[in-house]
Amino acid sequence: MEKKLESAHRFLAQEIGRTPRVAMITGTGLNAVTEALEVDARIPYAAIPHFPVSTTDGHRGTLAVGTFAGKRLIALEGRFHLYEGYSAAEIALPIRVMRLLGVTHLFISSAAGGLNPRFNPGDLMLITDHINLTGKSPLTGPNLETLGPRFPDLTKAYAPDLQRLASAAALEERMELQKGVYAAVHGPHLETPSETRYLRLIGGDAVGMSTVMETIAAVHCGLKVLAIAVIANVNRPDLMEEISLDDVITRANQASPRLARLWGRIMNLTEEGPF
Template structure:
């Protein structure tokens, strides 16, 4: 388990920054190639991760590695511009570090974005998907080890890891602005290799609609700390095991960048719902 004092040290460093004029109520994690969604943000200040005590450094070139402060349609927000992954060699605790810092700053809602491969044959590459549930196939968790009771319970409930009210709000917002938004289950794997055809068949048989190499560690940490969570996946490629097309990181990034403007529009439309009081993750 992460040492709470390391997280608190980073929180105090940020709170002492005179450029950060208001503490965020909303947290945002921008995934691979999705930096363009930041166009929806009015950014007041950003700081490199390496300038914040304890922060890991993102090693993926499509992640800018900065913490940005500003607003989303008037809602105070802090955005992790780039994340950390298990495949980079980071521990689950390091992957979840940024989310825990955002929680320490006082956010009540976390919006996680990612680039993912579509497993559901009815979903098209280039579209967005609201995550309704996940399958953790990484074999690990940021909650392993001694529990820090001030953060959350030893055995946190995950029956509604993704807030049903926010998922429905996202579907409604997408309809208002004319964006197709799918709903489905995300399966998290370690990577960094992409899936074989046989693995793709297995993942689909397990009930997943999209596969990716991030998000799960962050969501587990966020829910442990009582945050509401909404996750939106950018479906960058289509995994069809019987006619598997080769793909590359460059193609994934390009596809994510192409969908990032729609993601930004969706987030801006969603902002009022994201800033509503908690409904205890019990809304239908």
């Protein structure tokens, strides 16, 4: 794994030059979030040594470098999932490469199904914590001591200071920002009514198939994480409605301009900060 990381790191260091401090991941149907990026370079994942390749519709599958809201940014346009057949370690590889490049902050966007009955489709939810129900961890196997400790603490996996910044940004934008716990499942099948009821019972406010592997890997190697999910639909176990990937992509696309505005405001509120 270390040789793969170093190979990808060397390639990107040559292609990118000066590395931004912030990396952003966009999820299903959220490519529009990076349309405001003034792109200096865009590299297909397939061209990067040992990088996974996105196979899910709605994921562009490119790494872009440019300026967003006046700040330099690396954007991972599309992500990787356990249900695609990738291991947790493979999903973590791009995060670890970002750390080797000098990134210090990871911004995560994703689409999710709402579990909280107070939510509505199209809402934005600030992720305050997660429940990992995948049975997987990117830290399984030998620990990469050069990146982080064997047993990283996840008490504050989603950085509280960045959460406060996001709340302040939403207030300035006069934008409602929900808060909640993200329950991660393996997928790719969607949840049954009984599973939905269980997820809500154990404290989940939204459910999805991404984000958590990336967050665990990021915390392990010392990155500060801020994550916001677009609520594509709301699952009410007694009134379950069928939803397709096309529906998720459509609703995520509709929410993308608001999400991009919010990310831009967050970046603008850090004039004196690390970005």
